[in-house]
Amino acid sequence: MKNKITSLFNIKFPIVQGGMIWTSGWKLASAVSNNGGLGLIGAGSMHPDTFREHIQKCKEATNKSFGVNLPLMYPQIDELIKIIIEEKVKIVFTSAGNPKKYTDFFHQNDIKVAHVVPGVKFALKAQDAGVDAIVTEGFEAGGHNGRDETTTFCLIPMIKKEINVPVIAAGGIGSGKGMLAAMILGADGIQMGSRFAASKEGSSHINFKKEIVKAKDGATILTLKDVTPVRLIKNKFYKQITEAITDGATPEELKEILGRGRAKKGMFEGDLDEGELEIGQIAGLIDSIDPVSKIIDDIITEYKQALIDINIEKYNF
């Protein structure tokens, strides 16, 4: 009955940092790992050379477990996998693709695999593929997401009911109370993105981090459902997309408006008007840009207090 996520990854707290594009470099990943969580380097926005550099720097910065997030649609995926093996990375979180293709290969190389899913049928496929853990990503999560729009509150128990592998809950979690609530719903651990995106160590632009702090409820939306669903802040760029959709733009036309580099422009270069700003709904509760050490400490402190608080009368009617 030990915690399955801390055991699986040999970490202190069952807190995984989401491997977000333009945000999750070696500084963020190593800081999370050094503070007892599991840091992930986000491969999605990195050229293979940059990816290798981040892994090497992360190994220098921490002797704790860390991993990488690997979107399986990445064009030069084989190059990234070669680097993962050569650099002896021991934990890979895969997403956006078929987990069957690489899980056995990773296992043969003594690599633990977790796979991100937005629904039960994908969770069953991942379990069949032999993954070591499943990340359930709810509708409220930032960035790319599933089409069924199932929320964290419903998704965790639905997936937990059908599968046996450990479950890491993602989407909408940014506090110790959120962590405990997710675990009560069935999760063994959590993955947080948005809260770490607003950390001092995150590699995104300060303008983007300040925009996360400014965001209130209703600031984000899941859009581009006919192209590839993505949750982002409703900025000027989003309004351009909406107008195009209202005017009946085809998926191809939408892809053209999107162009290349919109995510980089927004999150990495800090262009709040013309760039794409991917973040989760929970941004509405994020009030400050903190060092990772403070974020994890706050979460664990609040989590432990919440465990104590269940003895108050509110719970014991």
Add this chain to the structure above:
Amino acid sequence: MKNKITSLFNIKFPIVQGGMIWTSGWKLASAVSNNGGLGLIGAGSMHPDTFREHIQKCKEATNKSFGVNLPLMYPQIDELIKIIIEEKVKIVFTSAGNPKKYTDFFHQNDIKVAHVVPGVKFALKAQDAGVDAIVTEGFEAGGHNGRDETTTFCLIPMIKKEINVPVIAAGGIGSGKGMLAAMILGADGIQMGSRFAASKEGSSHINFKKEIVKAKDGATILTLKDVTPVRLIKNKFYKQITEAITDGATPEELKEILGRGRAKKGMFEGDLDEGELEIGQIAGLIDSIDPVSKIIDDIITEYKQALIDINIEKYNF
């Protein structure tokens, strides 16, 4: 520190049954109240005479607290309010409208008022209006819903942070674990709709109840966002709507397709193809049509077990 919801309504468990159209008649409301929760008669689908009859029958069937759900957009709202006063109903849940208009009047008549909101700014307005409790309705809830699409996991703490009145969480809750998770996120109690819609005592058609049991994750969607957002099962009627939206139908044209009586046709008459089937995402976890006594007993048993389970190692890493 007593539980604020049980104290406010003088009930045993902080469980409110959502006042759903075509589902929440006197049989359901009185069964919930007789079993320790707060039953609500759903006025939204009732003619004034029917409404009065349901209140009278409910008073005969229970000597416990019960209430009514009153959509403030109801055309003959003043008639309903007159009936509420004449029949000495003591608890009113209002939704879909401005809580300022009637809250003082209800209070003058010794009636407790709760108001349903989908976001922080509406919660602040309701608090200003002086309501006794606020129901936070997340994106995953069935039926009519807000435009910001904030999920239960994010909405509860966002609203709890800004207001002082007791909070009842709704949307996605159908189990004892869900109840505890919602309370950890900040709620003082819960409102359940879908689970009670699938009860033996619910007044909806058996076909609709069976369809709730059949639903899996991804079975529902929030649609008609340009007319009035509503979460329903993706049946043939929904596909007609989608095609019309894809073909560029105006809100007026959509209203025509909707026509009158689609909700009645689906939920009350059991026409699964041509009717509107309003239900929440949590339908995917509902496996049986049970009597209210069993539903409440299951929820409280699971809730209490979940409180005990926080002592297992999973939580204490």
